[in-house]
Amino acid sequence: MSAGGLTVGMEIAPAAKRSKRLSPMVYVLIAVGAVLLLSLVRLLADARDLTSAGTVQAAITAAVPLAMAGLAGLWSERAGVINIGLEGMMVLGTFGAGYAGYQWGPWAGVAFGLLLGAIGGLLHAIATVTFGVDHIISGVAVNLLAPAAALFLSKLYFAKAPGGGQKQSPRVEDAAKVSVPGIADPLGRVEEKGWFFISDLAGILRGLLTEVSLLSVLAVALIVGTVYVLWRTPFGLRLRSCGEAPTAAESLGVNVYKYKYYAVVASGAFAGLGGAFLAVSSGQFRDGQTGGRGFIGLAAMIFGNWRPGGLATGAGLFGYTDALALRGSTAVHALLLLLGIALMFVAVIQFRAGHSVLSGVAAALGVLFGWWYFVSDQVPAELVGAAPYVVTLLVLGLASQRLRVPRAIGEVYRRGEGK
Structure with missing residues (x-):
């Protein structure tokens, strides 16, 4: 069976209907434009936390579990299996990290x-997959x-443990952190100057390149690896075919059951890893620690159009707003203008894309948030904690283009039904 033959069987959408991929230079220009916008708002609102190294580091910590x-969710749903159990799998990961982490590191x-x-x-x-x-x-x-099991096991194993x-x-020891040598102090001095764009860029780079957890490095490697495995290898093509046209894949010799199992088990492992990161980075397992992040991660994956880059963008947006919420009402007030x-x-x-209704809604909300910023001095404390959830879902929901759902997602597959 050739990869090319499988592509035909999957009946992938015509090339004319596929969205054009942006060049690397366009992504660079978007990043520069984002930093310029942050710098402008930082000056107007006098909010240094918007681009400080501490905010960036906190944003990374918040974004990785998401x-x-x-x-x-991407691995599971690309193989055709909806996985809204991510929250529970993350909870299992938090308990696992707490149990093994305090004993063995x-x-x-x-x-x-x-x-x-x-x-x-x-x-x-x-x-x-097996029972339908x-x-x-x-x-x-x-x-x-999962939460009930984790709470039961917590009472069983942690109630009498020292510090539990x-x-x-x-307490669980944090993973090691790494820095690019020789840049922390120079970038810190430039950041302290408060210059337009230059100081903001220095703060962002300092946050990205110093005191970075090895777990964050691992997360980036897994996202990049997923791009390669799912879109550049025969294994990934077969796995994705199970979520597009499983009967066609079966006719070409793909063991659909096996690949669905691979995908869903890998999905659980990634969710458990996200939960483990939460426990290790915070220093311990706690009941209710995930706080709905499994659902937010699933939302980011959907609005990212089932693509690694899209879900990473959504996770980064949530992490950034969460980091600002931790800075308090002043930072969130500046977020209103941003x-x-x-x-x-x-x-x-x-x-410009022809979505006039979405455009009107986004414009109206933009005016509303701008007006809220100029007529107020701070955001009520009751709304600060909700800011990451509201901002992430609002921006991703309005900015998302036409979604391309895997065709066979959620369907019960039975071998031989297509014959």
């Missing part, structure tokens, strides 16, 4: 969290069972 949840915690997440994925695969259980029902079951409790593990300007850009883009 990116892993999105990556988990952070990397043992990461490995055990990944393993427990994979077990959660395996349960989902058995229910959906509705994917949503199976995912809900995982989300209900019924709802939390003893969001207003960003939504006006979205309105222009949607208008």
Whole structure:
């Protein structure tokens, strides 16, 4: 069986209907434009936290678990299996990291969290792939069972452990952090000057290149690796064919059951890894630690059009707004102006794409947020914690283009039905 023959069987959309891919230079220009916008808002609002190294580092810490949840959803749904059980699989990962991490170190915690997440994925695969259980029902079951199991095991193993409790593990050592040598102090001095664009760029680079957790480096490697494996290898083509046209893939010799199992178990492992990162980076397992990040990661994956780059962008946006929320009301107040300007850009883009309704909604919301910024001095404390969720879903929802859902997603596959 050749990869080319499989491509024909998948009945991929005609080239004319595919969206044009942007060149690397366009991405560079977008990044420069984003930094210019941040710099402008930072000057207007006198909010240094917008581009400080500390904010960038906090944003990375918040974005990685979300990116892993999105990556988990990508693997599963590209193979045709809906996985809303990501939240539960992340919970299993947090407990695994807490249990193994305090006894044998952070990397043992990461490995055990990944393993427990994979077990959660395996349960989902058995229910959906082998027994044909509705994917949503199976995912809900995982989300209900996993937190209960984690809380039970926490009371069993942590209640009498030194530094532990019924709802939390003893302290877990953080993973090692790395820096590019010789740049922290020079970039820090430039950042402190407060110059337009130059100081902001220095702060962002300092946050990206210094004191970066090895777990964050691993997450980036996994996202890049997913691009290669799923879009550049015969294995990835066969896996994606299971989510596009499983009966056609079967006719060309693909073991659809096997590839669906690969995808869903890998999905659970990635979600468990995201949960393990949460526990290790915060220093312990805590009950309720995931805070809905599995669902936000799934949303980022959908609005990212089932693509690694899109889900990484969504995770980064959530991480950045979450980092600003941790800085308090002043930083979130500056975010209102930033969001207003960003939504006006979205309105222009949607208008040029012919989406007049979305353009009008984005423009109206942009004006509303701008007006809110200029008539107020701060954001109510009750709304600060909700800012990451509201901003992420709002921007991703309005900025998303036509979504290309895997054709056979959610369908129950049975061998031989297409004959």
